[in-house]
Amino acid sequence: xxxQPKVAEAKIVSHNxxxxxxxxxxxxxxxNHCRVTYETLPSGEKVPTDISRLHKEPCPVxxxxxxxxxxxxxxxxxxxxxxxxxxxx
Numbered sequence: 001x002x003x004q005p006k007v008a009e010a011k012i013v014s015h016n017x018x019x020x021x022x023x024x025x026x027x028x029x030x031x032n033h034c035r036v037t038y039e040t041l042p043s044g045e046k047v048p049t050d051i052s053r054l055h056k057e058p059c060p061v062x063x064x065x066x067x068x069x070x071x072x073x074x075x076x077x078x079x080x081x082x083x084x085x086x087x088x089x
Contacts, residue, residue: 003061005030005074010085022046024082025054032057034071036082046088048079 006029013035014023020040027033033054038046051071053059061070071078082088 005078007081010082012086024086026082030060032060048075051075
């Protein structure tokens with residue numbers, strides 16, 4: 001069965017109005033923590049541009065306990081779910 005991330009909690013930890021960047025820490029249902037970076041487009045829309053797994057649990061995809069990029073393909077899905085938890089305004 002392929003991995004299906006489900007956001008359980010999200011919190012804005014950094015928001016820079018000058019350069020339009022925002023960081024959101026996301027807790028997934030499988031206890032993994034990720035940091036999602038959002039960029040503001042000229043139209044004002046905020047889009048997720050980067051995701052990094054915070055090393056509190058082994059990676060749910062490759063089971064490694066160190067740096068990997070396995071969460072990158074799930075960025076659009078996680079980014080969409082985050083908008084239900086925080087106001088990206």
